[in-house]
Amino acid sequence: MAVDGPWYEATASGWSGETAAGAPGGGRPGAVPRQRVHSAAEIYLEVQRSPAFQEVRRRYRRFVFPATLAFLLWYLAYVVAATAAPELMARPVAGAVNVAMVAGLGQFLTTFLLTWAYARHARLRRDRAALELRWDTQEMTRGMVQP
Secondary structure (H helix, E strand, C coil): CCCCCCCCCHHHHCCCCCCHHHCHHHHCCCCCCCCCCCCHHHHHHHHHHCHHHHHHHHHHHHHHHHHHHHHHHHHHHHHHHHHHCHHHHCCEEECCEEHHHHHHHHHHHHHHHHHHHHHHHHHHHHHHHHHHHHHHHHHHHHCCCCC
């Protein structure tokens, strides 16, 4: 059976269809144990409870929550400064460019840097583990009993 999906490159993820000496989850530490369950809900609850899923979620939260908080504080500081300290924001930096313009451009720069940092973090810290969880879940649903 040929699969044309972009995620099907099994050798890139290190996944193979065989388990190592009967180890649950293909022999990977923290993998979802491969047990036959009866419904999709049970499968997804089992995956959600797995150490591998908890690790992916922990890595996600450890990046996203602080980054979001920092960006919101930076944005609110800009808005507060623009309304509460207009004389500071109107101070010229170079020619017609003032502090407000520099801070506004800094908002755009921060957005692009944060997007780059998120993509890099996802690629280095979560993508492989999430892909392995996806493979485990697909294997489990293949043997699912249909209602």
